[in-house]
Amino acid sequence: MGGVVREARSVTAKVLAMLEAFTPATPELTLSELARRADISLPTAHRRAAELVDWGALERGADGRYRVGLRLWEVASLAPRGLGLRDVAMPFLEDLYEVTHENVQLAVREGLELVFVERIAGRHAVPVLTRVGGRFALHATGVGLVLLAHAPAEVQEQALATPLHAYTAKTITDPDRLREVLAAVRRNGYSVSDGQVTLDALSVAAPIRDPRQDVIAAVSLVVRADTAAPITLAPLVQAAARGISRTLAPRPAG
Amino acid sequence: MGGVVREARSVTAKVLAMLEAFTPATPELTLSELARRADISLPTAHRRAAELVDWGALERGADGRYRVGLRLWEVASLAPRGLGLRDVAMPFLEDLYEVTHENVQLAVREGLELVFVERIAGRHAVPVLTRVGGRFALHATGVGLVLLAHAPAEVQEQALATPLHAYTAKTITDPDRLREVLAAVRRNGYSVSDGQVTLDALSVAAPIRDPRQDVIAAVSLVVRADTAAPITLAPLVQAAARGISRTLAPRPAG
DNA sequence: TTTGTCGATTCCGTTCACCGGAACGCCCCG
DNA sequence: CGGGGCGTTCCGGTGAACGGAATCGACAAA
Numbered sequence: 001m002g003g004v005v006r007e008a009r010s011v012t013a014k015v016l017a018m019l020e021a022f023t024p025a026t027p028e029l030t031l032s033e034l035a036r037r038a039d040i041s042l043p044t045a046h047r048r049a050a051e052l053v054d055w056g057a058l059e060r061g062a063d064g065r066y067r068v069g070l071r072l073w074e075v076a077s078l079a080p081r082g083l084g085l086r087d088v089a090m091p092f093l094e095d096l097y098e099v100t101h102e103n104v105q106l107a108v109r110e111g112l113e114l115v116f117v118e119r120i121a122g123r124h125a126v127p128v129l130t131r132v133g134g135r136f137a138l139h140a141t142g143v144g145l146v147l148l149a150h151a152p153a154e155v156q157e158q159a160l161a162t163p164l165h166a167y168t169a170k171t172i173t174d175p176d177r178l179r180e181v182l183a184a185v186r187r188n189g190y191s192v193s194d195g196q197v198t199l200d201a202l203s204v205a206a207p208i209r210d211p212r213q214d215v216i217a218a219v220s221l222v223v224r225a226d227t228a229a230p231i232t233l234a235p236l237v238q239a240a241a242r243g244i245s246r247t248l249a250p251r252p253a254g
Numbered sequence: 255m256g257g258v259v260r261e262a263r264s265v266t267a268k269v270l271a272m273l274e275a276f277t278p279a280t281p282e283l284t285l286s287e288l289a290r291r292a293d294i295s296l297p298t299a300h301r302r303a304a305e306l307v308d309w310g311a312l313e314r315g316a317d318g319r320y321r322v323g324l325r326l327w328e329v330a331s332l333a334p335r336g337l338g339l340r341d342v343a344m345p346f347l348e349d350l351y352e353v354t355h356e357n358v359q360l361a362v363r364e365g366l367e368l369v370f371v372e373r374i375a376g377r378h379a380v381p382v383l384t385r386v387g388g389r390f391a392l393h394a395t396g397v398g399l400v401l402l403a404h405a406p407a408e409v410q411e412q413a414l415a416t417p418l419h420a421y422t423a424k425t426i427t428d429p430d431r432l433r434e435v436l437a438a439v440r441r442n443g444y445s446v447s448d449g450q451v452t453l454d455a456l457s458v459a460a461p462i463r464d465p466r467q468d469v470i471a472a473v474s475l476v477v478r479a480d481t482a483a484p485i486t487l488a489p490l491v492q493a494a495a496r497g498i499s500r501t502l503a504p505r506p507a508g
Numbered sequence: 509t510t511t512g513t514c515g516a517t518t519c520c521g522t523t524c525a526c527c528g529g530a531a532c533g534c535c536c537c538g
Numbered sequence: 539c540g541g542g543g544c545g546t547t548c549c550g551g552t553g554a555a556c557g558g559a560a561t562c563g564a565c566a567a568a
Contacts, residue, residue: 011269044526073336076327090374132331133331297556
């Protein structure tokens, strides 16, 4: 028994680790890669993967590689914070896009990061780094500032305690400065992120509230940094956000 | 040992059965409901659910109910046939929406059914039954006819062998008639479904092809049945489909 | 207040599903 | 012909997972 003892993990944990192995950069993996990334022995990975393919959570390409299956996406679409929100928001995002023809984004907070739930991008809008389903830090983007500004106190403390990554020279990395900005966001009812993610882009975001007035998401508009004064965009974004907030069904708990 | 022997299932199968328990109609479940639907004992369901919540595949609401978590949606977004396609198609779908202000849909085939990958609906468009992430039969909708017309022969045979459900009086339920329609779809390069899902709606769809010219998806436009002649919409939908096909990167296998 | 119901959670002893090492077949490359 | 990477199957040992039972809390009816 001279081998390294692999720390025991539950089957469930292993299956989830296998799903986690897929990333935007590597959406297709061989069985060996999959096993390595999930830190699972090859035979085990083979067995679990077979079950996942059988169900449809994974698919196998013609070359034998594994990728995430459409079936998983179907179930995942039931996530209330994903599609439930998206369905309500879509018409308003459409309007916003039609008026501006710029990138329109919808995001929610997940822990100390944000997740993009929807994004409308025309062919003429500024290219942005973000992807639907992608994560991002809270302190840099427009949506992030809104979500952080209205997050529970403990979340804000944790976020401010973590080193703030500087994406550009303009990114706010000083906690005290960020505190001031967040206060301004709460006062103004919208946020502006000017060159804090990429120097050539600027975003304006506004909060979406549930019927209890809690902020559950944020909409933003991303434009070229020299296109327009943020102040002229804010009313548009706020109008969309209010429209979505108003439409959110009270959905009685029963 | 007088109890009913529950057929043995793997842990993985149980976990997947739990995910499967969630439906559009019931996106939130109590632990007991979850256990019942997945046919799992309560203690086991409790243990698995705890792990899933821990990872983020499930979330617990304030009332203790379980729902699908955003984290699962994140990984599922990596499904190439889901978001990969969506990202490429979105700008074209936007254009189509902007010109028509009608429902725009994007769907792929999954077995003998289709799955809606994206849908743009303004506030003024006809209400439709379909949901993003939802499934539908292939023989009724516009996208379905396109996907079926270009599906492998064995898929077509299976689909034609299955009883064709009549959503309305106009739904094609005769296999021979359907065969003719599919041939016409292949000839014309687009499909028309007039009142075959709901009597008040009409849809026109066109095929999206990968670089090898295989049909991998379909776009459609859904309008009120009395709005316009299908023939005038076809060129618009086909143009969008061709644009998407052209943009699909050959994505070298490396 | 008492009683009953339903859901969630924890405990415990049993057991079989899952495990990793090893061996094998396959393909590609040197 | 030998080496290496990948996928697949086989096998015997073991501990993760199992269900029954008990406990607890919330709520409604009596």
